[in-house]
Amino acid sequence: MTLSEEARDRLADIVELQPTKNGELQERWGMESGSDVHQYLENELGEHYYRNDDSLICATPEAAELVDVEPGIVxxxxxxxxxxxxxxxxxxxxxxxxxxxxxxxxxxxxxxxxxxxxxxxxxxxxxxxxxxxxxxxxxxxxxxxxxxxxxxxxxxxxxxxxxxxx
Structure with missing residues (x-):
């Protein structure tokens, strides 16, 4: 699946902010609600993210390589x-x-x-x-x-x- 430029930028945000919550992404992306973030994640980035044991949003290792952004945490x-x-x-x-x-x-x-x-x-x-x-x-x-x-x-x-x- 090829990502649009917007989807790549948003995936880069996830890599940078991980682990993150819907609310942080909502603010970063200028969305109306956490539900909008969830829908976007499911529809556009479903194979590129997961939720960890604390239900926080993380990028897959492959996603981090795809956008060539350093993770937010080392x-x-x-x-x-x-x-x-x-x-x-x-x-x-x-x-x-x-x-x-x-x-x-x-x-x-x-x-x-x-x-x-x-x-x-x-x-x-x-x-x-x-x-x-x-x-x-x-x-x-x-x-x-x-x-x-x-x-x-x-x-x-x-x-x-x-x-x-x-």
């Missing part, structure tokens, strides 16, 4: 994430989050750290979503106390972060 021999390609907000969050041996920060604390460090003003929902995406990629861990807090799951010096086009 893991070391021990399984820890060593490189990620993420949107600018997520890259900035990696820079301001506490390290694995420190107490985590709440979503609001991360928001304030971003405002202080970068003079940006993302919404709380955007920060929460970015933290969850980084958690799925193995870069961030959540510590559940009265309020969930987040900190790096990997050593900042051992992580290569590249910014993807937004």
């Amino acid at each position: 893991s070391g021999d021990d399984g820890t994430t060593t490189a990620v390609r993420v949107p600018r907000l997520q890259a900035r969050i990696v820079e301001v989050l506490p390290t694995a041996d420190e107490d985590g920060d709440s979503v609001v604390a991360v928001l304030h750290a971003l405002r202080d460090a970068y003079d940006v003003d993302p919404s709380t929902d955007d920060v929460r979503s970015a933290l969850q995406a980084l958690k799925r990629k193995g870069v961030v861990e959540a510590v559940y106390t009265t309020v969930p807090t987040f900190r790096l799951a990997v050593d900042r010096d051992e992580l290569d972060v590249a910014i993807s086009d937004e």
Whole structure:
């Protein structure tokens, strides 16, 4: 099956963002709903993606070769994430989050750290979503106390972060 240019571009997005959710693809692709994303995946990219054990969307290895895009995550021999390609907000969050041996920060604390460090003003929902995406990629861990807090799951010096086009 030959892919259209749009389908190739969207497959490249999946490779870059994997593991990802319908909502992330909906935002990236400018679709109205997660159902629209699901329909597109089934109709246009059915043989090029799968859902992992957590129901997250991943590209097949053949799909990654087909679009010649580096995966969004690279893991070391021990399984820890060593490189990620993420949107600018997520890259900035990696820079301001506490390290694995420190107490985590709440979503609001991360928001304030971003405002202080970068003079940006993302919404709380955007920060929460970015933290969850980084958690799925193995870069961030959540510590559940009265309020969930987040900190790096990997050593900042051992992580290569590249910014993807937004």
